[in-house]
Amino acid sequence: MKVPLPSPDVVSRSRGAVTPLYFIMTPENMVQNTLPFFAKTGVKVLATPRVSQARFGEYLLELAPGAFTTRAVGDGFENFLYLLSGTAQLESAGRILEMREGTYAYLPDSAAFMLQNQSSEHSRVLWVKKVYAPVKGLDVPSPVYGHLAEVPRIETSVPNSWRQVLLPIENPAFDMAMNVLSFKPGVFFDQVEIHHQEHGLYMIQGQGIYYLGSQFHEIKQDDFIYMAPYCPQLFYAIGDNESAYLLYKDVNRDGYCC
Ligand code: UGY
Ligand code: MN
Numbered sequence: 001m002k003v004p005l006p007s008p009d010v011v012s013r014s015r016g017a018v019t020p021l022y023f024i025m026t027p028e029n030m031v032q033n034t035l036p037f038f039a040k041t042g043v044k045v046l047a048t049p050r051v052s053q054a055r056f057g058e059y060l061l062e063l064a065p066g067a068f069t070t071r072a073v074g075d076g077f078e079n080f081l082y083l084l085s086g087t088a089q090l091e092s093a094g095r096i097l098e099m100r101e102g103t104y105a106y107l108p109d110s111a112a113f114m115l116q117n118q119s120s121e122h123s124r125v126l127w128v129k130k131v132y133a134p135v136k137g138l139d140v141p142s143p144v145y146g147h148l149a150e151v152p153r154i155e156t157s158v159p160n161s162w163r164q165v166l167l168p169i170e171n172p173a174f175d176m177a178m179n180v181l182s183f184k185p186g187v188f189f190d191q192v193e194i195h196h197q198e199h200g201l202y203m204i205q206g207q208g209i210y211y212l213g214s215q216f217h218e219i220k221q222d223d224f225i226y227m228a229p230y231c232p233q234l235f236y237a238i239g240d241n242e243s244a245y246l247l248y249k250d251v252n253r254d255g256y257c258c
Pocket of ligand 2: 193195199233
């Protein structure tokens, strides 16, 4: 069968962008990869330490029915897993967690994990992986398991926008925050943020305009943005419904450690 040629406007339709301070990867820009020990699993590599100054990795795992890890993975790293759609089973340190949309787990660097999809549907998992930055005098974090629906929505300084804090970052042992920020249409930040931390942002619903560096970009569901330290940033939510993104941020460290 003859396959039609790609449309000639493939370049002008792309919303992807790469600059020294940030990059935007839309589903149309993402490329399929595989990783050792992930059977029947498509991997979209989002952020890695190969870009800019990133100190974390973020991966979109697409688990076909029957997908499984052939051995424990993630050892030597702290890992955060968030189930975007479908269902999956996570096993770590002798515990089995049944994951559905919104289930998440933080596993410290002593706890490797196994993942499988026993259902007949595809499932999608976001995986954030990082070398833990220990601090002398602080105990290492314990695992955290939860579901987004059980995390309180705290209104931010801007009305009609909320933050859900998935990890107990009031404990300074934690060096990473995973937050879900939600916005009613029309809401925008009350400041252009500039901070020393970096972000990995996955748009879980809705759309908006992101001001990054010195440019405006249209952003929508399933886009990924990497923001380097000191990247100027402001979100302006638009559309008919609430927008929300899952945001990685390094926290509780002074910038000297790894
Ligand atoms: O907490 C934050 O740094 C967050 N407000 N940044 C962002 O959403 N780009
Ligand atoms: Mn920020």
